[in-house]
Amino acid sequence: MLNKRFRVLDELGIHARPASLLVAKAQCFESTITVTFNEKTKDLKSLLGLMTMVIKLDDTFTISCEGADEIVAMESIVKLLISERICEECQL
Amino acid sequence: MKVINGIPASGGISIAKIFKIFPKNLELVKVNNCDVDLESERLKDAVLNAKVEILEIVEDVIAKAGEAKAMIFRAHILMLEDPEFIGEVYSLIESENINAEFALDVVSKNLIRIFEGLDSQVFKERAIDVKDVSDRVMKYLTNSIDEGYQFTDDVIIVTNDLTPSESIRMDKKYVRGFILNVGGKTSHAAILARALEIPSVVGTKVAFDEVEDGDLVILDGDEGIVIVNPNEEQIEKYRKLKENKKEDFSEFFNKEAITLDKKKIKIYANIASNEEMNNVLKNGAEGIGLFRTEFIFMGRNTFPSEDEQFSIYKSVLEAMNESTVIIRTLDIGGDKQLPYLKEIPEENPFLGLRAIRLCLNEVGLFKTQLRALLRASAFGNLKIMFPMITVVEEMTEAKKVLEEVKSELIKEGFNLGEIGVGIMIETPSSVMLADKLIKHVDFFSIGTNDLVQYTMAADRMNENVSYLYQPSNPAILMMIKKVIDITHNHNKWTGICGEIASDLEMTPLLIGLGVDELSVISSSVPKLKKRIGNLDSKECQKLSQQALNLSSSNEVIDLLKRF
Numbered sequence: 001m002l003n004k005r006f007r008v009l010d011e012l013g014i015h016a017r018p019a020s021l022l023v024a025k026a027q028c029f030e031s032t033i034t035v036t037f038n039e040k041t042k043d044l045k046s047l048l049g050l051m052t053m054v055i056k057l058d059d060t061f062t063i064s065c066e067g068a069d070e071i072v073a074m075e076s077i078v079k080l081l082i083s084e085r086i087c088e089e090c091q092l
Numbered sequence: 093m094k095v096i097n098g099i100p101a102s103g104g105i106s107i108a109k110i111f112k113i114f115p116k117n118l119e120l121v122k123v124n125n126c127d128v129d130l131e132s133e134r135l136k137d138a139v140l141n142a143k144v145e146i147l148e149i150v151e152d153v154i155a156k157a158g159e160a161k162a163m164i165f166r167a168h169i170l171m172l173e174d175p176e177f178i179g180e181v182y183s184l185i186e187s188e189n190i191n192a193e194f195a196l197d198v199v200s201k202n203l204i205r206i207f208e209g210l211d212s213q214v215f216k217e218r219a220i221d222v223k224d225v226s227d228r229v230m231k232y233l234t235n236s237i238d239e240g241y242q243f244t245d246d247v248i249i250v251t252n253d254l255t256p257s258e259s260i261r262m263d264k265k266y267v268r269g270f271i272l273n274v275g276g277k278t279s280h281a282a283i284l285a286r287a288l289e290i291p292s293v294v295g296t297k298v299a300f301d302e303v304e305d306g307d308l309v310i311l312d313g314d315e316g317i318v319i320v321n322p323n324e325e326q327i328e329k330y331r332k333l334k335e336n337k338k339e340d341f342s343e344f345f346n347k348e349a350i351t352l353d354k355k356k357i358k359i360y361a362n363i364a365s366n367e368e369m370n371n372v373l374k375n376g377a378e379g380i381g382l383f384r385t386e387f388i389f390m391g392r393n394t395f396p397s398e399d400e401q402f403s404i405y406k407s408v409l410e411a412m413n414e415s416t417v418i419i420r421t422l423d424i425g426g427d428k429q430l431p432y433l434k435e436i437p438e439e440n441p442f443l444g445l446r447a448i449r450l451c452l453n454e455v456g457l458f459k460t461q462l463r464a465l466l467r468a469s470a471f472g473n474l475k476i477m478f479p480m481i482t483v484v485e486e487m488t489e490a491k492k493v494l495e496e497v498k499s500e501l502i503k504e505g506f507n508l509g510e511i512g513v514g515i516m517i518e519t520p521s522s523v524m525l526a527d528k529l530i531k532h533v534d535f536f537s538i539g540t541n542d543l544v545q546y547t548m549a550a551d552r553m554n555e556n557v558s559y560l561y562q563p564s565n566p567a568i569l570m571m572i573k574k575v576i577d578i579t580h581n582h583n584k585w586t587g588i589c590g591e592i593a594s595d596l597e598m599t600p601l602l603i604g605l606g607v608d609e610l611s612v613i614s615s616s617v618p619k620l621k622k623r624i625g626n627l628d629s630k631e632c633q634k635l636s637q638q639a640l641n642l643s644s645s646n647e648v649i650d651l652l653k654r655f
Contacts (some may be wrong), residue, residue, distance in 0.1 A: 015214050016221070020167040047170040048177050048222070052206055054215050081571070 001066040002074045006087035013056035019024040023047045025080050031067025033077075060090060093321050096303075098296035100316035101275070101282035104377060105334040106291045107327060110248035110307045123191040131185045135178070135192040138232035143172050145228065163223065164394060171225045178229075193233050200226035200311065202451070220432045222410060224393050224652050243267070248311055252300050264288060268313040271299045271318055276553050276589070289371075289615050293318055295555065341618035345376035349624040351603065351632075357624055358609035359617050360416070362589055366404050369411040371614040376621070379416035381537065381611020382477075382589040385461065386424050394432055396459065396460040401464035408470025416473050418514065418537065418587075418611075421461055421490075423447045423479040433457075442545070447480035454487055462497040475512035477537060482519045487532050516589075518542035523571045526578045536579055537611070539591025544568055562645035563592045567649070569640055576606045587611055595624045597652050603629055604636030 010018055026033045026044040032066045033044040037059065042049035044063065055061055081087040150165045171177050177199065184195040200222055207219035243266035250271040270285050275294035285292040291313030293299075303309065303320050310319040310330045319326060349357045360381030361372045365388070372380070381472070388396050388404055396404075424430055425446025431503050433454075438444035451458035465476055478490050491513065501508060513532075517523060518539035526536070540563055545552050547567060550560035562568070579586045587609035592598045594612035596619065602610065603624065612620055635655055639648050 012214050013212070016218060017163050020163060020170055023170050024166070027170075030471065043175060043546050046174050046176045046179075047167060048174050048203060051215060051218060054210050054212050056212065 001064055002070050003062055003064045003092060004074060004078065005062050005090050005092045006054055006055050006081060007060045007090045008087055010086050011057055012075055013054070013059070014050060014086070016051070018084065019047055019050045021080060021084060021086070022077070023050060025076055026073070028076070029065070029067070029069050029073035031065045031070045031073045033066075033073060034064050036064065037061035062092070065066055093319065093323060093326075094291075095304060096271075096296050096299050096320065098271070098293040098299065098316045098317040098318065099276055100313055101272075101277055101294040101372075102270075102285035102290055103314045104289065104291035105313065105330055106248055106311045107308070107330060107334075108248045108268040108311075109247040110250050110303050110305055110309055111241070111243065112303070112305045113241070113249060113251035117631055120194055120197050121191075124189060126185070126189050126191050128186055128189060131190075131192045131195075132182055135181060135196070135229075135430060136187065138192070138229050139172050139178055141232040142225070142228040144167055147340055168221060168225050168228075171222065172229070173624070177222070177225070177591070184604070185562060193230065196226060196229060196233065204421060216434060220393060223650035240512040242514075248309055250299050251305055264290075269313065270294070271303075271309075271311060273297055273300045276528045276555070276558055286369075286613050286615075289613075293621060294646045341622060344618035344621040344625075345374065347376070347625075348378070349620055349621040351624055352626070353630060355603075355629040357603065357607070358416075358587070359620055359624075360418070360589075360609055360611040361614040361617060362611050363408070363614070364412075366407045368614065369408060373411065375614040375617040377607075377614055377617045379418070380408065380412060381418055381587055383417065383419040384423065386422055389422060389424065389430055390428070392432075395460070398460045398464045398467075399506075401461060402467050405465055405468035406471045409468055409474060412472055414473050416475060416512075418475045418477050419465060420477045420479050420516065421448070421458065421465075422451055425450050442551070448478050448486050448490060449480070452486065452493075455493060458493060459497050462494055463501060466494075466498055466511070467506055468512045469509035470507045471509070473532065474509060475514055477514045477516060479516045479539070480518055480542070481515045481529065482521045484525060484528050484532070487515060487529055500648060516542075517575050518546065520547050520571070522576055526575050530578055530582050530584060533584075535585050535587065536575055537587040537589050537609075538570075538572060538575060540568070540588060540592045543571065544588070547571065563595075564589070564598065564601070564639075564648040564652070566640060566642055566648060569601070569636070572607075573605050573636070573640065576608075579608075580606065585609065594620065596620070597649075599623050600627050600632045600655055601636050601639055601648075601652060603627055604632035604639075606633075 002032060023045060034041050035044045035050060037053050037055050040053065042053060044050060063077060078089065124437045146165050146168050150162045154162045180199045184199060185192060203222045204219045207222060208216060210216050243263055245265050246268045248269035248271060249267055252273045253275060254270060254272060269290060269292055270292040272294040273296055275282060282292060282294055291311050293311060293313060293316050299318060306318055310322050310326060320576040349359045358378055360379040361377035362382040363372060363380055364384045388401060405419060425441060425444060436445065445453060465474065468474065481487050512534040514535040514537055515529060515533055517536050517538045544561055544563050548560045548562060550557040552561045552596060553560060576586045585608035588602060588607050594616040595608040610620060639651055642648050642651065
């Protein structure tokens with residue numbers, strides 16, 4: 001299983017747009033992908049699950065990938081978050 | 093045969109069959125012991141159909157407004173695939189053996205509650221998206237027709253009440269009249285009906301229960317009478333009446349409104365949509381005195397984008413060539429609500445967060461509209477008008493935002509035109525502060541509907557106190573006089589865009605008080621020009637002096653009748 005931690009750079013937090021991008025990306029992979037924030041863990045393939053966590057600017061959260069394609073999945077997610085300036089990576 | 097009485101809300105006579113619109117509250121029935129496979133299959137079909145429909149919308153939006161604007165619909169598609177949404181509906185069908193409709197309703201209501209309870213505005217607002225997606229799936233589950241109504245023949249609509257968004261979705265080609273159980277002369281359905289020249293009778297209390305689909309009725313919007321299943325004689329009588337009513341005003345289309353002693357009054361048109369421009373031009377309005385932009389924001393599920401607004405404003409400015417176009421910024425709140433704007437329950441919405449108050453509170457929304465307006469200013473003669481100013485600070489604050497937006501746009505390289513700025517005078521405090529407010533603006537426009545309501549402290553929709561809605565009360569006339577005098581002292585001008593501007597009995601009084609511009613629905617423009625052409629402004633002045641000395645609305649009405 002791979003884990004990475006991120007800090008939100010988007011002013012509005014993980015609102016509809018970045019959340020949609022993230023969920024659409026997660027859905028491309030077989031691996032189980034989850035997001036952990038505020039001691040709660042949700043399926044990253046669920047837009048409503050992600051949005052109801054209300055992750056705001058400067059919050060930090062963890063993404064975990066587990067499965068056959070976990071390496072590619074994590075790479076793509078990191079690439080998306082950085083290139084769209086949604087998040088920056090930070091120490092676990 | 094039956095006669096139903098109501099309030100005449102929009103003039104004219106129509107004879108057509110009834111089309112009843114029932115309240116849309118879907119009665120959802122819970123069915124137990126369902127065939128789980130069958131219900132799941134039905135849900136699957138409905139979701140698939142909803143997805144195809146959204147994909148078509150996405151393509152349409154991308155083509156018209158670009159990729160970024162389509163994002164929210166992509167989110168809707170993700171919701172259709174969401175394990176916590178549609179996934180939950182499947183689980184509920186399986187665990188409870190219930191019908192798909194009921195399961196969908198339970199899950200979506202639950203989600204909407206969760207979203208509405210979130211502690212962030214941005215996230216809270218997504219409740220409307222859950223509702224939108226759920227409604228779309230429900231539509232396919234229940235095989236119900238879309239919100240718009242399709243007609244193939246002339247109809248007269250009868251219903252309990254009509255929201256502004258419902259009425260703008262109506263197919264104007266076939267709708268010959270509105271009959272409503274509730275409402276008054278100045279309810280928004282009535283205002284809209286007059287703008288569209290659709291005869292209407294409102295406040296009938298009983299019409300919805302007393303007429304049936306397909307009944308033939310005569311609707312007399314001038315007298316406020318509905319005759320259900322009339323006999324031949326009556327039909328003939330009203331046909332003749334209708335013919336005679338078509339007085340020809342065409343010679344006034346291209347004339348100016350000038351009194352016998354050569355005083356010119358500007359006659360502008362009130363509009364709620366750019367679709368009215370043909371009517372405006374045909375009737376010879378010399379400008380737009382009030383563009384109620386809130387109708388652009390109604391009847392939809394999301395905010396209109398800057399580009400969308402820009403193209404609407406631009407089309408109006410271009411249609412009017414170099415003539416004045418006064419566009420009022422969003423006047424929402426009170427009895428006009430937007431489904432996608434958070435609704436804060438208020439004890440007194442008319443004394444609450446509405447119009448400029450709401451715009452200064454939701455600056456993002458306000459700025460988007462101002463950006464669209466300023467960008468459009470390059471295409472004509474634009475004046476921006478702020479609604480419901482009560483204190484000077486609102487004025488200065490609104491102008492500050494306007495200046496900010498202006499310098500942003502200039503930095504971005506947009507070409508902007510010259511603009512004028514004005515305010516609506518519709519609260520007693522703005523009247524009392526008029527000499528302070530005038531220093532910040534180019535003109536005033538008196539919104540008499542609200543000014544009367546706020547001054548008389550009487551709800552125009554409340555039948556028990558609507559008798560106090562007295563536009564001709566000397567109290568109101570004195571206010572109008574004060575406002576006009578102040579603008580003239582500063583070499584500026586005052587217009588009137590409320591209902592009384594089109595009341596031909598009031599015209600001599602308004603001219604006498606010194607009004608510079610009257611803004612009315614376009615169909616009234618030629619009539620008003622004709623009326624003014626028969627008046628002498630000196631006589632009008634004497635009349636208004638007398639009226640100001642009277643002590644009641646009834647006395648003023650008597651005086652006008654004798655004039």
